[in-house]
Amino acid sequence: MKKTFAALLMAAGVALTGLPASAQTTLRVANWLPPQHPLFAEIIVPWTKQVEEATQGRVVMQILDAPLGPPPAHFDFAVNGVADVTFGVHNYTPGRFEVTELAEMSFLCEKSAYLSPAWWRIHSQYLEKLDEHRGAKLLGVWTHGPGQLWTRGRDVTSLDKIKGAKIRIGGGFAQSVANALELVPIQAPVTKAYEILSGGVADGIQFPPESVTAFKIDEVLDQGLIVPGGLYTASMFLVMNQAKWDALPKEDQDAILSVSGEALAKMAGEVWDRADAAAIALIKQKGRITLHEPTPGELDAIKAAIKPYQEQVLAKITAKGVNGQEVYDALVAEIAKVKAGN
Structure with missing residues (x-):
């Protein structure tokens, strides 16, 4: 009798533990960054844990061990179901995301913690309807901190002195800044930054401070132009495969949204700002790079x-059916609201 009762308990235990497992949804999350990079380690990873907590374990996030392909391919990985959840930088795919340049323009804001939540609000209100993220469920947009100009052997104290400098740049509005300042753009993967700078292929680079130390190029630079509000930023996204999203119960969709959107933008902004502040402190401590703020x-x-070039961005947005100047003014106003704690 005791053996029979024990057997029944074991059988019941197996059945009970099997029920939650059968109700779980596993979402495969793609990553293309080194595991220690702040974007992955301090934004994406914590977000996946928040999703699991918010859904009370009904959704399990599985971060894939190896990159599925180059960074620009990751949006399509979500659209095509190669991965369930992906993140990336809008300007890595030129021509696909155009209105997102609004958040990349110069002088917008000194902190990502202000700009990122404001950007999510304005994108949701004015720009999401343009459906540039079609094929995927958009879960978040945010930006990194102010991007600046860093050089090796080139004076940054006037436009005349930096004119013609060969500068490694990203895409998006950073390209427009390079054109405006009459720089010679060098296209190279970010992972090659140290190599092209140390080898003299490039005279400098456009980067937020965090990336200068993260990629160890502070060892081969000697000047930095620190412009209030930044010369540019980069807009980023987090998306889920639409079919996978549609298949989730509304309870789980609501739980995921509760830790995404503005909450995610706020967390991301704070991470970038901490990383930038730590990088500037380290740069000053080492004393190798002279920082110049323009008069x-x-x-x-x-x-x-x-x-x-800013006017061109606003005209491009207007051509898509949204008044560019109006949405720019709304973004500036929203940044001020976030600064004020609203």
Whole structure:
């Protein structure tokens, strides 16, 4: 009798533990970054844990061990179901995401913690309807901190002195900044930054401070132009395969949304700001790089050079059916609200 009762308990235990497992949904999360990079380690990984907690374990996030392909391919990995969840940088796929350049423009904000939540709000209100993320469920947009200009052997104290410098740049509005300042753009993967700078292939690079130390190029640079609000930022996304999203119970969809969107943008902004502050402190401590903040006259010259390119972005947005100037003004106003704690 005792053996029979024990057997029944064991059978019941197996059945009970099997029930939650059968109700679980596993989402495969793609990653293309080194495991220690802040974007992955301090934003994406914590978000996956928040999803599991918010869904009370009904959704399990499985981060894939190896990259599925190059960073620009990751949006399509989500669309095509190669992975269930992916993240990336909008300007890695030129021409696909155009209105996201709004959040990449110069002088917008000194902190990602202000810009990122404001960007999510404005994108949701004005730009999501343009459906540039079609084929996937958009879960978040945010930006890194202010991008600046860093050089090796090139004076950054005037536009004349940096004119013609060979600079490794990213895409998006950073390309427009390079054109405005009459720089010579060098296209190279970010992983090659140290190599092209140390070898003299490039005279400098456009980067937020965090990336300067993260990729150890502070060892081969000697000047940094620190412009209030930044010369540019980069807009980023987090998306899920649409079919996978549609198959989730509404309870789990709501739980995921509760830790995504503005909550995710706020967390991401704070991570970037901490990383940038730590990088600037390290740069100053080492003393190898001279940091130059433009004088009022120099800043006016930089703004005048960049202004036509900003107007082009607003015109491009207007051509898609949303008033570019109106949405830009709304973003600036929203940044001020976030700063004020609203």
